[in-house]
Amino acid sequence: MIEKTVSKKGFSRRSILKGGAAATGAAIGSGAVSGFPTIWAQNIKDVTLRQFGTGVSNLNEVAQKVKEDLGFNLEMTALDSDAVTQRAATQPDSFDIADIEYWICKKVWPTGNLQPMDTSKIKNYDKIVGIFKSGKLTPESDIAQGTAPHTVGFVDGPDSKSFATEETGWMTLIPTIYNADTLGIRPDLIGRPIESWTELLNPEFKGKASILDISSIGIMDAAMVCEAMGEVQYGDKGNMTREEIDKTMAIFTEAKKNGQFRAFWKTFDESVNLMASGEVIIQSMWSPAITAVKSRGIPCVYQPLKEGYRSWGGGIGLSKSLSGLELEAAYEYINWYLDGWVGGFLMRQGYYSAVPETSKNFMSENEWGYWFEGKEATGDITSPFGDVLAKAGDTRDGGAFLERMGAVACWNAVMDENQYMVRKWNEFIAA
Amino acid sequence: MTDLTVSNDTDRKEETRLQPGVSAKVRKPVSDAVSGWLMSLPMAGVLVFFLVLPIIMIVVVSFWGATEFSIYPAFVFDNYEFLLTSPVTYSVFLNTVKYALITWALTLGIGFTIAYFLAFHVRSLTWQIVLFLLCTIPFWTSNIIRMISWIPFLGRNGIANSALISLGVVDEPLDWLLFSDFSVILAFVHLYTLFMVVPIFNTMMRIDRSLIEAAYDAGASGFQTLTNVVLPLTKPGIMIGSIFVITLVMGDFITVRFMSGSQKANVGRLISNDIALLQYPSAAATAVILLITVLIVIATLLRFVDIRKEL
Numbered sequence: 001m002i003e004k005t006v007s008k009k010g011f012s013r014r015s016i017l018k019g020g021a022a023a024t025g026a027a028i029g030s031g032a033v034s035g036f037p038t039i040w041a042q043n044i045k046d047v048t049l050r051q052f053g054t055g056v057s058n059l060n061e062v063a064q065k066v067k068e069d070l071g072f073n074l075e076m077t078a079l080d081s082d083a084v085t086q087r088a089a090t091q092p093d094s095f096d097i098a099d100i101e102y103w104i105c106k107k108v109w110p111t112g113n114l115q116p117m118d119t120s121k122i123k124n125y126d127k128i129v130g131i132f133k134s135g136k137l138t139p140e141s142d143i144a145q146g147t148a149p150h151t152v153g154f155v156d157g158p159d160s161k162s163f164a165t166e167e168t169g170w171m172t173l174i175p176t177i178y179n180a181d182t183l184g185i186r187p188d189l190i191g192r193p194i195e196s197w198t199e200l201l202n203p204e205f206k207g208k209a210s211i212l213d214i215s216s217i218g219i220m221d222a223a224m225v226c227e228a229m230g231e232v233q234y235g236d237k238g239n240m241t242r243e244e245i246d247k248t249m250a251i252f253t254e255a256k257k258n259g260q261f262r263a264f265w266k267t268f269d270e271s272v273n274l275m276a277s278g279e280v281i282i283q284s285m286w287s288p289a290i291t292a293v294k295s296r297g298i299p300c301v302y303q304p305l306k307e308g309y310r311s312w313g314g315g316i317g318l319s320k321s322l323s324g325l326e327l328e329a330a331y332e333y334i335n336w337y338l339d340g341w342v343g344g345f346l347m348r349q350g351y352y353s354a355v356p357e358t359s360k361n362f363m364s365e366n367e368w369g370y371w372f373e374g375k376e377a378t379g380d381i382t383s384p385f386g387d388v389l390a391k392a393g394d395t396r397d398g399g400a401f402l403e404r405m406g407a408v409a410c411w412n413a414v415m416d417e418n419q420y421m422v423r424k425w426n427e428f429i430a431a
Numbered sequence: 432m433t434d435l436t437v438s439n440d441t442d443r444k445e446e447t448r449l450q451p452g453v454s455a456k457v458r459k460p461v462s463d464a465v466s467g468w469l470m471s472l473p474m475a476g477v478l479v480f481f482l483v484l485p486i487i488m489i490v491v492v493s494f495w496g497a498t499e500f501s502i503y504p505a506f507v508f509d510n511y512e513f514l515l516t517s518p519v520t521y522s523v524f525l526n527t528v529k530y531a532l533i534t535w536a537l538t539l540g541i542g543f544t545i546a547y548f549l550a551f552h553v554r555s556l557t558w559q560i561v562l563f564l565l566c567t568i569p570f571w572t573s574n575i576i577r578m579i580s581w582i583p584f585l586g587r588n589g590i591a592n593s594a595l596i597s598l599g600v601v602d603e604p605l606d607w608l609l610f611s612d613f614s615v616i617l618a619f620v621h622l623y624t625l626f627m628v629v630p631i632f633n634t635m636m637r638i639d640r641s642l643i644e645a646a647y648d649a650g651a652s653g654f655q656t657l658t659n660v661v662l663p664l665t666k667p668g669i670m671i672g673s674i675f676v677i678t679l680v681m682g683d684f685i686t687v688r689f690m691s692g693s694q695k696a697n698v699g700r701l702i703s704n705d706i707a708l709l710q711y712p713s714a715a716a717t718a719v720i721l722l723i724t725v726l727i728v729i730a731t732l733l734r735f736v737d738i739r740k741e742l
Contacts, residue, residue, distance in 0.1 A: 082707035263692020430696035
């Protein structure tokens, strides 16, 4: 009995002290974060925005620069495309800013977890490249197949769940970066020119090829190959019929069974390691992965192919739950994003910025000429991390911006038959 | 099962406590039963909340429907129908069982040998402890790290291949060392052998040495002693180790993904792919089938040895 009372007493005293301290702490903490309208400006330093996305643009350098320029915190989480989709669709409260691709947007938007942005609050809206607004790079260009960004770029109003067909003033994603993808090769191990997508299944590279295991992107690369081989004719590679999917997967399953592929990759780092180690000498690849391989001093080329590029675009979307001070901070972040520093940072890795002209201010003339205009480098081209990527006299694989983005054959897409495609893709992986 | 063991324990404790006789008068037999139940309550609660409820949830969701981006309550058999009619399912389950069987056989062989060496050849207790701890040192690092470190080792230009080439064993690098069934099983064996060693070593240490002396005195050869005395007495340990290894291998997905370069599939990968694509009901259905398979395997194993009796 006595023991009980003593322990009870001790416990209660301590608990009061602890509870008190915790309550005070909580009060201070919550006060600072939720804030009062009158002291917004001072409080912006305490704002933390949680951003997640694929590894390509979720860079700590960006978060550091945000802290310097805007004063608030940006927390970055990098995930693979599937995980990004999953998180955007199922955990709306776990993020403030979603850095996703346009095809993911098509999947995720109907869940209502994102809110559209008022374009009148976006300073550089008028300077955003036409691909994201009308779908045309230049007034004369054709619109490529697949989920072209402008088709899922706008909605009618703040609460609309279906996409609008033209510019409306409510944007689903603010475009950040985009690029034209092709096959990456190790020229030193191949030793001859590569010109067509068909080379991915060339028996010459048996056991040394790879394709990415993200179904919605992998199927497009597969389609580019099958079309180039003349085996399958597609109505729209971005929206295949069941029959087209079956044919495509049959060709790839056969190649897999014959040992064409060394491995499949799912994340950026895996593709870099496969290429750098020489396990694979030809594979689907993303531009910065090439940069990463090159910066290890290993020759690697992002080979332009005659059938054209498979292109993708990413943008940042705002979580439905953002409001008040955080929403203001998010708009400020977006404006800063399009203001050029990030654009320059990403363009020096081989991506394109949605507003190229602002990025120009943050790049040297040599860099701008090399990366954007397709000119010969006049001096060393270095990545933002200081690695030398090209020497004077080199030109960029594929040439100038208009040349590369003008040769896009299709965009990453979500198809009407997506579920069927996914099942077939799984069978291919398991085969 | 847990309830029973726990209450048995308490009964035993009560008996020993009753012997002194003084405090026994105060206690009533009813309170024994009540306290037994109370003592088993926390464990039962934990199991209900963290095991039984989630499993029920999985079973329920496996009958739901799904769209691209959402799941909705329903009672449909689509998920099972697709699963059980797809030839891929069978080949993947077959592959999973194949991995489990091969890994089991190898870990058993290696694990038994190590345990036998530790228990019967190492004479001093100190050395037994030292060597046993040595076995556990790899477990100080994460098993993902232990697994991934095989990749550069086995690669086309890896240490294994360059060693073989410089020794003149092969002329060209061996491709099958990495991203193949071989590398998957190698990683499994590496990761899970200890789960076999520990329980087998434990049961071996409890074998009465006089039994072995008796066998020797009765003229049994070393091999006869092994098969007629040691092996039957270590069965419970073997069985526990087998259950560990088989359930771990059958439930794994990450080892298969990394070591096969995403080229091979087992049931775990099927589930993880479904989850990645937001197809939770389909993943749940696969999980239910996998659970049933594993339970059948374990039930079969338990028919060979009555673990509760042996312990």
